[in-house]
Amino acid sequence: MAERDRVEGPRIGECARMVAEEGGLRPSVHLVLGSGLATLADRVEGAVHVHFSRLPGFPGTSVEGHEGCFLVGRIAGVPVLVQSGRFHFYEGVGADVVAAPVRVGRAVGAETLVLTNAVGGIRRDLAPGSIMLVDDHISLGFRAPLAGPAADGEERFPDMSAPYDPWLMELAEAAALQAGIPLSRGTYGWVGGPNFETPAEVRALRATGADVVGMSTVPEVIVARAGGQRVLAFSVVTNAAAGLGDGAIDHEEVMAYGEGAGEGLGVLLEGLLPRMAGDGYG
Ligand code: HPA
Numbered sequence: 001m002a003e004r005d006r007v008e009g010p011r012i013g014e015c016a017r018m019v020a021e022e023g024g025l026r027p028s029v030h031l032v033l034g035s036g037l038a039t040l041a042d043r044v045e046g047a048v049h050v051h052f053s054r055l056p057g058f059p060g061t062s063v064e065g066h067e068g069c070f071l072v073g074r075i076a077g078v079p080v081l082v083q084s085g086r087f088h089f090y091e092g093v094g095a096d097v098v099a100a101p102v103r104v105g106r107a108v109g110a111e112t113l114v115l116t117n118a119v120g121g122i123r124r125d126l127a128p129g130s131i132m133l134v135d136d137h138i139s140l141g142f143r144a145p146l147a148g149p150a151a152d153g154e155e156r157f158p159d160m161s162a163p164y165d166p167w168l169m170e171l172a173e174a175a176a177l178q179a180g181i182p183l184s185r186g187t188y189g190w191v192g193g194p195n196f197e198t199p200a201e202v203r204a205l206r207a208t209g210a211d212v213v214g215m216s217t218v219p220e221v222i223v224a225r226a227g228g229q230r231v232l233a234f235s236v237v238t239n240a241a242a243g244l245g246d247g248a249i250d251h252e253e254v255m256a257y258g259e260g261a262g263e264g265l266g267v268l269l270e271g272l273l274p275r276m277a278g279d280g281y282g
Contacts, residue, residue, distance in 0.1 A: 010057035010100035012151075016107030018055060019081070023048050023072025023108075027079040029273065029282045030105030032086055034117035034216060036258020037236065040266045041084045047073035052085070055104070059087075059097060070104070078273040078282050081105055088216055090194035095147045099223040103151065106227050112168070112281055113224040115233040116265060118258045119212035120196070120241035120249065122205060123186060126212060128240065129261050131268070133172055134233035135164050135185040137218050138210055141192040145219035146226055154226040163221050168232040171279065175271035181264050186211030188235060190218035199243025213241050230281070234268075236261045 020026070033040050041047070052058045052068035068085035075082075083105070087098045102113060119132070126132055150156045169185070176183035189210025191197060197205070197213060205213050212235050224231050238257040239249050276282035 008057055009094070009096040010055065012100065012103045012107055015055040015058065015100070015104045019050050019070050019072065019104060020108050022050055023081070025072050025079040026109050027072060027081040028110055029078065029112045029114060029276065030081045030083065030102070030110035031114045031269070032083045032101070032116060032220065034086070034115070034236070034258070036118055036238065036255040037116050037262040037265065038084045039259055039262055040116070040269070041071055041082055043075050043266050043270060044071050044073040044080065044082050045075070047071040047082070058100060059093060076270045076274050078277045080273065081108055081110055086216060086220070089141065089143045089192055089219070090215060095143070095145045098219050099145050099151070102220050102223045103227070106224070106229060110229065112230045112232070112276065113220065115217050115220055115231070117214050117217045117233070117235050118238045118254055119188065119214035119235040120239050121212055121237040122189070122202060122241045122244065123211040125184065126186065126237050128237050128257055130237045131181065131183055131261065131265055132186045132212055132235040132237065133169055133183050134188045134217070134235055135169060137163065137188040137190060137221065138208055139190050139218050140205070140208070141190045141218065143192060143219070145223050154223070158222070158226040160222070160225065163225055163231060165230040165232055168230060168276070168281065171275045172232060172268070172272055175275055176268050179267050179271050181268050183268070188217060188233070189213045191215055196249045197242045202241040202243050205241070212237060234265055236265060
């Protein structure tokens with residue numbers, strides 16, 4: 001290949017070695033914190049930070065409020081790899097970059113991926129502040145995170161008949177019940193962003209079966225499933241989807257709302273992680 005044709009992407013093996021060496025723990029759970037949920041990082045005990053900007057081939061994240069770093073530490077005593085910030089296709093990056101943090105987590109030893117995200121609520125009962133357990137998704141972003149040659153250890157045609165782990169969902173519901181946090185199941189509709197939807201698009205999303213709408217998570221779920229990881233995902237409703245609320249949707253407000261609602265999700269996760277560890281999941 002000519003020098004000018006060589007495209008440098010994230011070097012997963014090298015990144016994983018750095019995270020493992022500096023972190024000094026072997027976490028089997030990788031937890032991704034979404035927009036406005038970065039305060040959950042405060043719950044990580046003894047956190048060692050590895051910023052994305054230091055990882056070979058990683059670009060810095062460009063979205064305000066997406067700090068872009070891995071933290072290795074413990075939540076409620078359970079060793080975890082926490083990821084604050086993520087890459088989205090709307091930043092103009094390629095499939096290899098969007099998929100890279102999941103692949104690094106897997107290479108570090110995470111068998112389970114727990115994702116969190118901010119969404120617009122479509123289903124009537126999913127008002128701002130609600131937390132939804134994602135039990136299925138619709139991929140309407142029209143971008144394939146597995147485009148290109150199959151990555152090492154990933155299936156070319158991964159099965160998607162049960163992308164979200166049924167047993168982990170039950171554990172999450174038990175943890176929510178114990179913490180007194182309402183948690184209902186629903187379907188995540190993925191759009192590419194970065195613009196929010198039009199009211200007509202929200203009506204179309206509802207007609208397709210989406211209960212919430214968001215711009216992340218689905219590419220990561222697909223990459224995780226292709227690599228054989230178990231997946232669990234939580235959505236925090238930060239606003240009513242376009243046309244269903246009082247007016248325009250504002251990114252600043254979305255972020256601010258996520259921070260408040262993230263508190264409940266933090267409590268839920270602190271209850272959930274020891275249950276997962278007790279069941280051999282963490
Ligand atoms: N649409 C898409 N993504 C979002 C929204 C929304 O209304 N709110 C938070 N993330």
